[in-house]
Amino acid sequence: MSVAEIFERVDKNKDGKISWDEFAEAIRAFSPSITSEEIDNMFREIDVDGDNQIDVAEYASCLMLGGEGNKEDEDIVMKEAFDxxxxxxxxxxxASEIHVVLKRLGEKQTIAECIAMVRAVDADGDGFVSFEEFKTMMSCNNKKLQ
Known part of the structure; x- marks a missing residue:
């Protein structure tokens, strides 16, 4: 099962984001005795931007935090997120692809803001985010979470 398929299963209302309730339901399916406080702590660690929802990038990033997978597994997860x-x-x-995806997720960034996002990680200056640049960006996000 791909990252996207798992994300879609957890995202019960299909709004492109995982709410605290959706997250809690999924976690409790695997660990019924977990406390709300523990779920809240996990949720806050994954919700990097603090918008009280987990988007697909945050979700994919969290799959790599445990360090239990090998480099090949991390690359597969990262590639699925990139795709x-x-x-x-x-x-x-x-930037336009980012804009489309963010709109689907209910975000309201302008195309200018999306261009700025690309520029922030565009190491080679070609105006796009390559897979390698994406991996670097996501690795930086992981370090912030740890």
Whole structure:
């Protein structure tokens, strides 16, 4: 099962984000005795941007936090997350692709803000986010969580 498929199963209302309630339901399915406080702590660690919802990038990033998987597993998860944003499948993410994905997730970023996001991680200056740049960006997010 891919990252996207798992995410979609947890996202019960199909709004493109996992709410605290959806997250708690999924966690309790595997660990019925977990406390709400423990769930809340986990949720806050994964919700990097603090918007009280877990988006697909945060979700994919959290799958790599445990360090239990090997490098190959991490690359597979990362590639699946990258592919969610790479709508046209050309191997790079444009600002317009980010804009489309964020709109689907209910975000209200402008195209100018999406361009700024790309520029922030675009190490080679080509105007796109490559897979390697995406991995670097996500690795930085992981370090913030630990």
């Amino acid at each position: 969610l944003y790479d709508i046209d499948g050309d191997g790079k993410i444009s």
